[in-house]
Amino acid sequence: MKAGWPLLGAALLLPPFLPISDYTLHIIILVLLWAFVYTSWTIMGRFGLVSLGHGAFLGLGTYVTALLWNHYGLTPWAGIPLGVVVAVAVALVIGYPCSRLKVVGHYFALVTLALTEVVRLSIVAWRDVTGGSLGMTPNAVPPESIVALQFTKFTWYWVALGVWALGLVVWHRVDRSMTRSAMDAIADDETAAAAVGINVTLQKLLVTTVSAALTAFGGALIGQYQMYINPDTMAGVGVSLQIVFAAISGGMYVILGPTVGAILTIVLQEFLRVLFGTRCIGAAATIYGIMLIVFIIFMPAGICGVIVARMRKRRAVAAAAPAAG
Amino acid sequence: MLEIAGLEAGYGGFRALHGVALTVRAGEAVAVVGPNGAGKTTLMRVISGLLAPVAGRLAFEGADLAAVPPHRIVERGIAHVPENRRLFPRLSVEENLRMGAFAPASRPHFTERLEWVYSLFPRMRERRAQLAGTMSGGEQQMCAIGRALMSKPKLLLMDEPSAGLAPVIVDQVFDLVRRIRQEGFTVLIVEQNVRQVLELVDRAYVLEVGTIRRSGSAAALQADPAIREAYLGI
Ligand SMILES: Nc1ncnc2c1ncn2[C@@H]1O[C@H](COP(=O)(O)OP(=O)(O)O)[C@@H](O)[C@H]1O
Ligand SMILES: [Mg+2]
Numbered sequence: 001m002k003a004g005w006p007l008l009g010a011a012l013l014l015p016p017f018l019p020i021s022d023y024t025l026h027i028i029i030l031v032l033l034w035a036f037v038y039t040s041w042t043i044m045g046r047f048g049l050v051s052l053g054h055g056a057f058l059g060l061g062t063y064v065t066a067l068l069w070n071h072y073g074l075t076p077w078a079g080i081p082l083g084v085v086v087a088v089a090v091a092l093v094i095g096y097p098c099s100r101l102k103v104v105g106h107y108f109a110l111v112t113l114a115l116t117e118v119v120r121l122s123i124v125a126w127r128d129v130t131g132g133s134l135g136m137t138p139n140a141v142p143p144e145s146i147v148a149l150q151f152t153k154f155t156w157y158w159v160a161l162g163v164w165a166l167g168l169v170v171w172h173r174v175d176r177s178m179t180r181s182a183m184d185a186i187a188d189d190e191t192a193a194a195a196v197g198i199n200v201t202l203q204k205l206l207v208t209t210v211s212a213a214l215t216a217f218g219g220a221l222i223g224q225y226q227m228y229i230n231p232d233t234m235a236g237v238g239v240s241l242q243i244v245f246a247a248i249s250g251g252m253y254v255i256l257g258p259t260v261g262a263i264l265t266i267v268l269q270e271f272l273r274v275l276f277g278t279r280c281i282g283a284a285a286t287i288y289g290i291m292l293i294v295f296i297i298f299m300p301a302g303i304c305g306v307i308v309a310r311m312r313k314r315r316a317v318a319a320a321a322p323a324a325g
Numbered sequence: 326m327l328e329i330a331g332l333e334a335g336y337g338g339f340r341a342l343h344g345v346a347l348t349v350r351a352g353e354a355v356a357v358v359g360p361n362g363a364g365k366t367t368l369m370r371v372i373s374g375l376l377a378p379v380a381g382r383l384a385f386e387g388a389d390l391a392a393v394p395p396h397r398i399v400e401r402g403i404a405h406v407p408e409n410r411r412l413f414p415r416l417s418v419e420e421n422l423r424m425g426a427f428a429p430a431s432r433p434h435f436t437e438r439l440e441w442v443y444s445l446f447p448r449m450r451e452r453r454a455q456l457a458g459t460m461s462g463g464e465q466q467m468c469a470i471g472r473a474l475m476s477k478p479k480l481l482l483m484d485e486p487s488a489g490l491a492p493v494i495v496d497q498v499f500d501l502v503r504r505i506r507q508e509g510f511t512v513l514i515v516e517q518n519v520r521q522v523l524e525l526v527d528r529a530y531v532l533e534v535g536t537i538r539r540s541g542s543a544a545a546l547q548a549d550p551a552i553r554e555a556y557l558g559i
Contacts, residue, residue: 181420182427185413192411195373197399197428197476 016157025153027270031262032160033222038246038258039167040214043174044207045244046252047183048104051208052240053094053112054215056119057087059235061216062223063123063130066138069148071129076149080220087216088209090115095208099201102190113237120236135230138223149224156225163221164259167214171255174210179203215243238285245288249295251302260303326351326511327372327403327480332381334371341367343535345381349480354512356543358519358556359532365515366408368532369484372513373405374398385480400428402479406486408515410469414458418449418468421457425475434477442471445504463494470501474510481505483514487521499525519556523547531556 015028041054064083068074074082094115098108123130130136141148144155151159174180182203185193194200223229232238242265250261265288272284299306327349334342341364349355357365370376372383374395383390385401393401404425412421422442426435443450446467452460457468466486473481486502487495495518503525506512516522523529523543531539531552539552546552 178423178427178432181416181423184415185421185424188413188415189411191375192407192413193424194395195375195399195405195407195411196425196472197396197404197431198424199394199396 012161016154022153025157027266029153029156029160029225030222031259031266032157032164033218033225034246034266035259035262036160036164036167037215037218037222038243038250038261039164039171040211040218041243041247042252042258043171043214044211045247047207048187049204049208050105050109050244051112051211052109052237052244053091053115054212054243055116055234055236055238055240056112057091057212057215058219058222058239058243059116059119059123059231060087060090061219062229062234065220066136066223066229067129070136070139075147076220076224077147080149080217083220084213084216087212090119091208091212092205095205096201099204104190113240116235116237116240120231123231123235130231133231135228135233137228140227150227159221160225163218167218167258168255170210170214174207175255179206183207238288241285241288241292245292245295247302248292248300249302251304251306251308253301254304254308257302257304264303326353326386327513328382328384329372330382332368332371332383333379334367334376334381335379336376340379341535342371342378345532345535345537347530347537347540349511349513351479351511352509353528354506354514354526356522356526356529357513357515357532358517358522358529361517362534363532364535365532366484367535369405369408369482369513369515372398372482373403375405396428399476399478400430402476404473404476404478404481406469406473406481406483408484408488410465412457412465412468412472414456416457417454418457418460419453421468421472422449422475425472428476431476435475438475438477442474445474445508446471446501461494462490463497466490466494466498467501470505474505478510480511480513483512485515485517487516487518495521519552520558 015025037058041051044051061080061083064086065076065079068079068082069076094111098111103111124133141150143150143152182193182198185198186200186203190200219234223234246261246265247258249264250259251257269284272287276283295302301309329345329347332342332345333340345368347357357368359365367376371378372390374390374393374397378391385403388401390398413424416424419439422439423435426432426438431438448464449467449471452464457465460468470483470486483502486498490498499521502512502514506525514522514526523546526543528542529540529546530537531546539546539549547557
């Protein structure tokens with residue numbers, strides 16, 4: 001297993017050099033970028049902070065960046081940090097009262113759901129600036145522009161790979177941190193956690209901030225890569241559900257879980273697109289919703305969670321066998 | 326060390342404590358005894374900042390405790406072993422102990438405190454990797470006390486550490502409390518097991534329906550006929 005990681009790492013350096021179609025490379029880039037977003041969601045989702053508001057953070061990151069570029073010519077290098085700041089500010093405005101008023105579980109999901117729709121509807125309503133429900137396209141420059149953050153697919157692959165790896169590093173660091181134990185303690189018993197000296201609100205806002213910031217960053221990059229953004233695919237309850245579905249189906253307690261979820265959702269999405277054409281944008285949300293329920297009931301640990309549990313079991317059996325024999 | 330006067334507290338419109346006054350001096354062990362529903366747990370929750378009082382004065386080492394959030398109260402030196410232990414079941418024993426040293430001031434001392442708690446409770450060292458929820462009641466109580474000690478508190482609050490345990494285990498838990506006293510900790514303990522707790526504290530308060538009915542040295546209360554009849558069954 002340990003030997004598998006360098007191998008996987010080496011394999012990831014190959015795709016741009018392989019004789020694969022542009023379309024395949026496109027799908028791989030999408031998987032990496034979305035996997036980063038899903039990984040970001042699990043940074044809070046794994047602690048029972050089930051947010052349906054990540055569509056809002058994604059939308060804010062992507063629209064702030066694109067709007068500043070189109071209307072003010074501000075480079076995404078400044079636009080993305082601003083988008084991240086806006087998303088974090090919104091996350092804190094929602095997260096702080098939720099934590100103080102002990103809005104948890106279903107209620108937390110509902111509050112964040114409302115947030116995500118507010119952002120989507122605002123984008124739709126502010127038609128003159130955002131292009132409304134028709135979406136918008138960042139002003140294009142000739143590719144391989146660092147200032148405009150517009151590249152060819154070949155370059156985008158490396159950007160996506162780097163960002164994806166960054167997500168895994170953050171996930172791993174959170175997993176090893178005191179904050180993880182503290183958040184698990186809070187999820188177990190919030191009052192007891194406060195009683196032993198954990199600053200519950202601070203810890204919750206910490207993971208919320210990291211999660212929202214990374215999601216906004218991911219959203220901005222997806223917008224830059226696709227060169228087209230739309231309130232239905234980048235904000236609102238549809239994307240939120242897609243994020244939650246991918247993270248849960250892949251497995252939110254395993255580092256590669258959200259990546260597996262990304263492969264699943266992107267492939268599913270492409271499949272639906274080919275099958276029904278663009279009419280399926282609405283259908284996708286329904287399908288995610290149904291599949292999410294199926295996973296929550298039958299496989300709450302997700303695909304990777306089940307695989308890891310199987311491997312542990314097999315190892316335990318293998319370790320016990322010589323002792324028994 | 327801890328001074329409480331005119332304390333009123335409750336839940337919504339319901340008043341659970343009426344004008345409670347109580348002091349704990351440094352180095353003392355003090356008990357609050359009383360029947361179920363008297364307000365003992367409420368009192369502990371107010372002291373540790375989990376419940377905001379409606380009125381009254383709470384001071385610890387001369388500083389006001391009103392409106393101080395729970396994690397800051399731990400930082401000031403008051404640790405709480407809550408009723409029913411309330412460990413974190415999905416964390417290991419060692420992680421539970423680590424959470425007791427979560428306050429920034431405690432974190433650098435984590436390893437040395439952990440060693441110290443393990444030397445007090447060798448059983449916890451054996452169980453360090455076990456999930457806390459899977460231990461026996463007595464071991465869980467040990468872990469809960471250890472978790473509170475990890476912040477090296479000046480004052481240790483214990484809410485019915487003997488509740489729900491078999492008689493043999495109850496004796497062990499009281500032995501633990503005695504050892505903690507010998508370590509020099511100031512202790513405020515809530516108990517329904519009046520007979521045993523009066524054996525190990527200096528003074529006690531009798532709390533009934535939210536009001537302090539009696540108080541005095543443990544010896545005086547043990548000799549008080551009313552207490553003997555109501556609580557000691559003699
Ligand atoms: N969370 C709560 N909400 C409303 N009433 C409560 C709550 N907790 C306790 N009470 C009430 O407050 C009173 C005192 O309870 P408590 O402090 O738990 O007593 P004790 O610990 O002495 O058994 C009881 O009448 C109880 O019913
Ligand atoms: Mg009680």
